[in-house]
């Protein structure tokens with residue numbers, strides 16, 4: 001076999017459309033996005049509500065079908081694969097959701113919830129499954145006694161630990177964590193972030209980490225992609241994005257980091273709809289008249305740093 005590539009996921013010019021609510025026609029929730037995730041890499045997606053983070057992640061998991069563009073997983077084009085062909089690939093990509101309680105069946109004990117993916121993907125004798133469940137629980141810091149509990153008998157933080165254990169059960173190559181700590185108390189949040197970091201470095205799983213919270217992204221991620229209304233406007237190594245943000249939107253986001261509520265993105269006003277050109281132009285302090293004419297593409301500003309604004313390339 002050829003040498004394995006370091007690229008786990010390659011998203012190329014991806015477009016995902018939905019019907020416009022209350023109107024006719026479609027709009028692009030993800031609009032011409034290209035992104036690579038390497039094996040074992042932790043990539044953050046940040047951007048305000050509605051910018052398309054979840055849609056992009058769900059499309060990578062092929063829960064949505066793209067309208068255009070391609071999606072490769074371990075070099076295999078999965079853009080249009082049918083359900084049957086997707087089955088072995090789905091196991092490789094797991095998700096941890098925002099709301100711990102609603103991601104568990106209330107009538108299924110924790111031990112069985114973790115055992116289910118094992119039974120499906122790695123069937124074996126009951127005692128073997130049980131010991132694997134205990135092992136998974138212990139890897140996320142939970143004792144064996146938790147296996148007998150029901151979801152409502154657990155705290156939010158404990159349930160998020162179980163969600164991580166359940167995701168790890170099938171030894172995936174990618175875990176998507178969509179706002180996985182945002183519903184937790186601040187003190188618990190740090191514990192779950194540390195858990196994700198530990199699990200990631202112990203297993204080498206890649207993480208796509210979606211968050212509103214820039215501080216969280218800085219803490220956890222190797223690389224960060226900043227989304228604005230369906231587009232990636234800046235992608236770079238976390239240190240570069242934080243120390244040398246280029247896109248005016250990234251700069252605006254980072255300036256909110258000093259606010260008391262710490263990196264909240266919801267406070268920003270929605271932009272005026274812009275059908276062509278740069279969608280950020282109505283908010284942009286450096287907008288020029290030709291920003292309406294051309295939609296900016298990501299261009300390199302460093303080895304691993306790209307930005308979609310032609311007016312910030314050389315500063």
Ligand SMILES: Nc1ncnc2c1ncn2[C@@H]1O[C@H](COP(=O)(O)OP(=O)(O)OP(=O)(O)O)[C@@H](O)[C@H]1O
Pocket residue numbers: 018019029047048049050051052053054055056212
């Ligand atoms: N299943 C769907 N059907 C129709 N429109 C959708 C669907 N899912 C998302 N959208 C719309 O697509 C856009 C992007 O939504 P998405 O949920 O991906 O954003 P997000 O960045 O994850 O936001 P948040 O931070 O609030 O989770 C929004 O305008 C949203 O209303």
Ligand SMILES: [Mg+2]
Pocket residue numbers: 053054055178
């Ligand atoms: Mg979302």
